[in-house]
Amino acid sequence: MKRARITYLIALPAAVLMLAGTGTAIATADAGTGSSAADQVRTAERTLLRAAVNGDTHTAGTLLARDFQQIDVTGTAETRADYLATIGGGVDFVTLKPIKPISVRVHGNSAVARVKLKFKVVAGGLTVQHEGWTTDLFERRDGHWLLVWSQSTAVPNHPDLFIQSLQP
Numbered sequence: 001m002k003r004a005r006i007t008y009l010i011a012l013p014a015a016v017l018m019l020a021g022t023g024t025a026i027a028t029a030d031a032g033t034g035s036s037a038a039d040q041v042r043t044a045e046r047t048l049l050r051a052a053v054n055g056d057t058h059t060a061g062t063l064l065a066r067d068f069q070q071i072d073v074t075g076t077a078e079t080r081a082d083y084l085a086t087i088g089g090g091v092d093f094v095t096l097k098p099i100k101p102i103s104v105r106v107h108g109n110s111a112v113a114r115v116k117l118k119f120k121v122v123a124g125g126l127t128v129q130h131e132g133w134t135t136d137l138f139e140r141r142d143g144h145w146l147l148v149w150s151q152s153t154a155v156p157n158h159p160d161l162f163i164q165s166l167q168p
Contacts, residue, residue, distance in 0.1 A: 038104040065146040095120035109140040
């Protein structure tokens with residue numbers, strides 16, 4: 001029991017420092033420390049995923065453009081305010097874990113990030129687990145990469161049931 005407590009006491013500050021370092025990485029990446037634009041976008045993408053899981057609307061809000069628009073896994077179009085309300089308590093994102101590396105393509109002041117994720121969410125009392133793809137369009141504005149458009153597609157666990165659900 002003592003060993004577990006000591007491990008916890010060591011791990012907790014290390015985890016806090018690691019998370020604090022992530023925020024610093026974004027600030028220094030935007031300051032032009034030499035990291036590539038693709039790496040800056042990957043950092044922003046990972047930070048946004050972590051913010052959604054943590055319900056951290058402040059951090060998420062700093063990464064979303066004012067004119068942000070999202071098409072979620074249900075096909076619903078959402079605004080920036082809708083998205084922040086969703087991660088702020090509308091849906092509990094238990095897990096948003098990349099299962100493939102984040103691919104990024106940069107062209108000038110625009111970048112597209114694509115990542116395959118493992119989702120575990122609780123909404124309306126139901127827990128749902130599935131994989132999915134997210135494609136995000138970032139724009140570099142005032143020296144910062146901001147998410148402008150996002151689209152997520154669920155990968156159904158049971159394709160036959162999914163196809164049946166789409167039939168009239």
